[in-house]
Amino acid sequence: MKKYILIPIILILAACTNKEKMATEPCSFEVTVKKTTGTKVWLDIVPANDAAYYAFGMVDEGLPYYDMDVHQLAEASLEAMHELYTRYSANRTNVGSFLDFYCYREAREIKETHLLSDWNYRMLLIQVNPKNLEMIGEPVIIDFHTGPVDFDPDFTIDFKCDGSRLILIPSNLEADYYWDFEETAVINEEYNSPEMFFYDLVDMNEDYEFMPNMLDRGVCEYDLALDRGIEEGVRHTIVATGYKNGEINTFYIKQDFIFEEGLVRLVSSD
Amino acid sequence: MKRLFAIISALCLLVACRHPQMVFEDFDTFKVFASGETQVAMADGMLNPEIRLMEDPSADEPDTKIASTGVSNLATDVLGSIFCNSVVHVSGTYAGHDVDGSPITLSGKLLIPKEGPVKNLIIVSHYTIGANYECPSETFPMEGLLAAKGYAVCIADYIGFGVTASRVHPYMHTESTARSVVDMALAVKPYLKHIGREPDSNEVILVGYSQGGSTTIAVMRMIQRKFADQLPIKKVYCGGGPYDLAATFDSAISQDRTGIPCAIPMIVQGVNEGDNLGLNLADFFKPELLAHYDDWINSKHYTVKQINMLMNAKNVHDVMTESGMDKHNPSTARLYKALMINSVLDFRPQHPIYMFHSKDDETVPFVNAQRAEKYFKGWDITFDFDHYGKHGMGALRFIIKVSQQL
The missing domain is CATH 1.10.260 (434 Repressor (Amino-terminal Domain))
Incomplete structure (x- = not known):
């Protein structure tokens, strides 16, 4: 009978003492650049101590800071994060901590996307003291070079309407392209720009390895009358790009439309 | 006859004068079909066994006396900070939307402290259930404990449970499930006002664990995009969710x-x-x-x-x-x-989120929390990932953590 009393007490104690473990001593990190493509890099990070917090800074060769002393660069990166965090949290309640915003703990695979192709980058892994949020030890330098992208600057898409159908006519009928749409207000309020909205979509599709299934080639017709999610009378923005060898390889193409009373009509983008 | 009409009219006028707030309100949105009152803590300080806790869904985890005693004791932690031990729970129907967007009558439960002010409306999305007798309108659900802390708590049954039990439950169809939750919140707001228990703050709090964790994020996305004025969000608490x-x-x-x-x-x-x-x-x-x-x-x-x-x-x-x-x-x-x-990570959260996940969770794998962290990093999210036990025990720890933060 006694054990029935003891076990719950142990469980309660475990719940109460499950405090976050925080490393305030310098820790070593094993960093492996797993793969680079034209615009992406995958890194494996394994800290020697799982309680160590770390953040990332990154510069490319086109920026004046690229050759800056790495310690100073790491300090400046961390300072910029603090500045952003302070600005965000001013006059807000219930805000997550700086560590939650920018820092990681334990082993992670990090993927950076939408980089410039055939370009030098320098990433800095910065260990952060969770007590005072300052840098601990020396930053880890991760240099890498992105590969080429077969860019097609001439690719465009003409948009036409036929009743409830939206028709996409690409300039190159043999090229693969990806497109999607969202309410214009959502894109503006959540993503700030159609490009950022598109970045997120492409990232997610690539993560799922669905991109090959999501691409279209040649003329594509989409019947909005069959789309349960479309809200009538609301302005939507289509974003499209060409896609080749796992990379976006054209400029962004945008078109706004409104679907109302069973008919789709194009509207000029602002 | 004329005199009778005159008396009735005078009485009506009197009633109207005494309750002027009732005149222009539409109270038909939330129709009560059952109500009750529950003491959340028993005389011995233990959790009332009427309150349905989440069972661990694993078939190879038998319900042992030790496990259930441990869970009950953990739940008792929440009771340490309650403001009102007596919770009124009301089951009712409301006008919702079917999977194709057409009108449908749905059901759910509203829980409020019997006395005292109501701070906010907490919109709960419930975890996965299989039997209809487990659905919120039929039970006192675990998340209803939060009502004892001075909150109104509404929990929708989802399509396929409660008054729509004969229907297939569109499990993990986020749009329709989130819509059921939002519709109920929109329905209970005027009801709370009608019964004189309108929350002090217009801001709502979203809470959900497991299926409810991912539904909560879908509800957040829906409110953020469509109902920001009616249901301004204060904070979102989600745990153990299959977000991806x-x-x-x-x-x-x-x-x-x-x-x-x-x-x-x-x-x-x-x-x-x-x-x-x-x-x-x-x-x-x-x-x-x-x-x-x-x-x-x-x-x-x-x-x-x-x-x-x-x-x-x-x-x-x-x-x-x-x-x-x-x-x-x-x-x-x-x-x-x-x-x-139907995954819920394809948006940018505009309100603070507390995200909880146990690394020991074998029911909803931890990869979900890592994916959420990846997509939401840099936004206002507090990540709480640690060894909090299996899925069922994680549910209790989650409720305790939410209770402590409210």
């Missing part, structure tokens, strides 16, 4: 195992129903499961744990066909796309 449905399904298929076998057929059927995919379940499931599908899953007679025991599946391939497990198969690819659309 495609990754969850994929992980179960690739590892050929899952901590919640019944979720596999429920997801396929639910998304097929919700998105009208027209999939043939025979392409996905082996004859043994197909033969018992309606009884085990759609009858709503069995809890999740009982369904898992009936299925008796150690591996995913025990119930799924080879073509169903091959994502290059056209039907399976179609399902995967729908799963991706």
Whole structure:
């Protein structure tokens, strides 16, 4: 009978003492650049101590800071994060901590996307003291070079309407392209720009390895009358790009439309 | 006769004068069909056993006296900070939306402290259930404990439970499930005002664990985009959620195992129903499961744990066909796309989130929390990932953490 009393007490104690473990001593990190493509890099990070917090800074060769002393660069990166965090949290309640915003703990695979192709980058892994949020030890330098992208600057898409159908006519009928749409207000309020909205979509599709299934080639017709999610009378923005060898390889193409009373009509983008 | 009319008119006028706030309100949105009152803590300080706690869905985890005592004691932690021990719970119907957007009557439960001010409305999305007797309108759900802290708590039954129990539950179809939750919140707000228990603050708090965790994020996305004025969000608390449905399904298929076998057929059927995919379940499931599908899953007679025991599946391939497990198969690819659309990470949260996940969770794998962290990093999210026990124990720890933060 006694054990029935003891076990719950142990469980309660475990719940109460499950405090976050925080490393305030310098820790070593094993960093492996797993793969680079034209615009992406995958890194494996394994800290020697799982309680160590770390953040990332990154510069490319086109920026004046690229050759800056790495310690100073790491300090400046961390300072910029603090500045952003302070600005965000001013006059807000219930805000997550700086560590939650920018820092990681334990082993992670990090993927950076939408980089410039055939370009030098320098990433800095910065260990952060969770007590005072300052840098601990020396930053880890991760240099890498992105590969080429077969860019097609001439690719465009003409948009036409036929009743409830939206028709996409690409300039190159043999090229693969990806497109999607969202309410214009959502894109503006959540993503700030159609490009950022598109970045997120492409990232997610690539993560799922669905991109090959999501691409279209040649003329594509989409019947909005069959789309349960479309809200009538609301302005939507289509974003499209060409896609080749796992990379976006054209400029962004945008078109706004409104679907109302069973008919789709194009509207000029602002 | 004229005199009678005059008296009635005078009485009506008197009533109207005494309750002027009632005149222009529409109270038809939330119709009460049952109500009760529960003391959340018993005289001995323990949790009232009427309060239904989440069972661990794993079929190989028997309910032991030790485990249930431990869970009850953990739940008692929440009771330490309650403001009102007596909670009034009201089951009612409201006007909702079906999977295709058409009108439908749905049900749910509203819980409020019997006395004292009501601080905010907490909108709870409930975890996965199998039996109709477990649905919020039929029980005192675990999350209802938060009402004792001075909050109004509304919990929708979802399509397929409560007054729509004869329908297939569109499990993990995020749009319709989130809509059921939002519709209930919109319905109970005027009701609370009508009964004189309007919350002090107009801001709402979203809470959900497991299926409810991912639904809560979907509710946040929906409110943020469509109902920001009616339901301004204060904070969102989500735990143990399958936020990335495609990754969850994929992980179960690739590892050929899952901590919640019944979720596999429920997801396929639910998304097929919700998105009208027209999939043939025979392409996905082996004859043994197909033969018992309606009884085990759609009858709503069995809890999740009982369904898992009936299925008796150690591996995913025990119930799924080879073509169903091959994502290059056209039907399976179609399902995967729908799963991706029903994942809830494709937006940018504009309000603070507290996200909880136990690393020991075998029912909703930890990969979900890592994916959420990846997509939401840099936004206002507090990540709380640690070894908090299995899925059921994680639910309790989550409620305790939410309770402490409220």
